[in-house]
Amino acid sequence: MSKKNIILLIAVGIIFILIPISAMYIDWGGGSDDAACVLIEQISPKAEYKPHINWGYEPTDKQETLLFVGQILIGLFIFGFSLYKLNKINSLKKKEKQI
Amino acid sequence: MEGYLPVDWSIFWAVLSLPFLYISYRSIRKLVAESSKFQISLGLSAAFVFILSALKLPSVTGSCSHLTGTTLGTVLIGPASMPIIGFVVLLFQALLLAHGGISTLGANIFSLAIVGPFVAFYLYKLLLKIKLKGYISLFIATFVGTMATYITTSIQLGLAYPDPSGGFITAAMKFLSIFAVTQIPLSIIEGFITVWIFDILRKQGIPTLNIFKAKKAIL
Numbered sequence: 425m426s427k428k429n430i431i432l433l434i435a436v437g438i439i440f441i442l443i444p445i446s447a448m449y450i451d452w453g454g455g456s457d458d459a460a461c462v463l464i465e466q467i468s469p470k471a472e473y474k475p476h477i478n479w480g481y482e483p484t485d486k487q488e489t490l491l492f493v494g495q496i497l498i499g500l501f502i503f504g505f506s507l508y509k510l511n512k513i514n515s516l517k518k519k520e521k522q523i
Numbered sequence: 524m525e526g527y528l529p530v531d532w533s534i535f536w537a538v539l540s541l542p543f544l545y546i547s548y549r550s551i552r553k554l555v556a557e558s559s560k561f562q563i564s565l566g567l568s569a570a571f572v573f574i575l576s577a578l579k580l581p582s583v584t585g586s587c588s589h590l591t592g593t594t595l596g597t598v599l600i601g602p603a604s605m606p607i608i609g610f611v612v613l614l615f616q617a618l619l620l621a622h623g624g625i626s627t628l629g630a631n632i633f634s635l636a637i638v639g640p641f642v643a644f645y646l647y648k649l650l651l652k653i654k655l656k657g658y659i660s661l662f663i664a665t666f667v668g669t670m671a672t673y674i675t676t677s678i679q680l681g682l683a684y685p686d687p688s689g690g691f692i693t694a695a696m697k698f699l700s701i702f703a704v705t706q707i708p709l710s711i712i713e714g715f716i717t718v719w720i721f722d723i724l725r726k727q728g729i730p731t732l733n734i735f736k737a738k739k740a741i742l
Contacts, residue, residue: 429723436716443578447587455579456588456705460680460698464527467684467694475526476533476626483621491620492577499573506566507727513560514728 425511433507437500444492448485525617525624532683537629540606543637547606554600560730561600567724568596569608575713576612576635582705590713591635591672594643594665595720601732602640609636634675643668661721662714669710673702 465473483491528536554561575592582588596605613631616622623631643664650660681695725731 425723425727433723440574440578443580447579447581454586456586456702459586459701460676461527463697463701464680464684467686467697473526475624476530477525477624481621483619488620488622492579495577495615495620496574499570499577501570502566503570503574506563506570507724510560510563510567510724510727510729513563517728 425507437504440496440500441493444489444496448489525621525626528624528627528630528679529683530626532679533626533629535629536627536633536679540629540632540637543606544610544632546603547608547610550601550603551607554604558730564599564729565604567729568599568604569611571595571720572608572612573615575716576616580709580712582708586705588673588702588705588709590709590716591639591669592713592717593636593639593672594661594668594713594717597640597644597668598647598661598664598721599724599729599731602637602644605640606632606636630676630679634672634679638675639668639672642671658718658722662718665714665717666710669713670703670706673706674699677702 461473551565555565572592575590578590579587580590593605593609596608609632610628613623613628613635617625617628646667647660647664650663651657655663677695677698680698681691684694685691686693686697
């Protein structure tokens with residue numbers, strides 16, 4: 425894999441981690457899912473909206489951000505590992521061809 | 524969101540998603556048995572959904588939404604393999620992040636990991652058939668696939684909450700106006716990321732599905 429691509433991939437990975445962290449300091453606006461909930465309450469205002477399945481746990485905004493970062497990190501780790509393995513198989517094949 | 528989908532609809536979408544989860548389990552087992560290289564594809568596909576679905580991006584409309592990340596996996600391991608990946612990601616977010624909801628899992632799997640991937644897959648096949656360039660086809664397929672996920676969500680909500688005066692269609696259009704406007708710029712971004720990553724993986728010799736092998740000019 426070219427050096428340029430590796431650097432680009434790492435740079436994009438870092439940006440991905442920084443996006444949720446930046447939301448802690450900059451207000452990017454509410455989620456479209458929350459907007460949909462507001463609309464539901466408008467259409468059928470009588471109903472009361474309580475969780476059907478109460479997991480009994482709701483992370484704070486800060487915890488939620490960290491968990492999202494965690495999810496991205498897990499993803500990046502698996503992605504990087506898979507790409508490394510693919511690269512290894514690839515270079516082995518190239519060597520075989522040369523011999 | 525948890526609690527916002529009535530119980531009967533939650534059960535309906537869960538039951539509808541179940542057979543797809545079984546097909547997905549069979550499909551993944553078959554692929555992994557076929558070639559160990561597909562384990563790598565599987566890892567990359569799952570990781571991609573994990574990363575992109577966690578990204579809550581601000582859009583031009585002043586509200587945020589998530590990417591889906593399902594199209595890369597759709598072209599690498601096929602749409603039939605995607606429901607389980609979607610299930611794992613959604614379960615992770617529902618349990619740990621209290622995001623998306625537990626009773627809504629079935630509905631979310633249906634929109635994210637069934638409709639999105641299948642729409643993207645058949646559109647991609649069609650576009651390659653009419654000899655459109657590979658990367659343009661993939662870009663369009665990703666864009667439409669992501670939009671299809673959110674259109675499905677709008678329809679699901681419209682069915683559950685029909686508008687008192689205009690009925691189901693009016694309600695679905697109202698929900699769509701919330702999601703679609705936010706999602707259009709994000710789907711374009713997702714299209715670029717997917718094409719870029721797919722290009723890198725192709726150059727690394729990632730195996731693709733047999734149906735695409737016959738078509739030499741993928742990129």
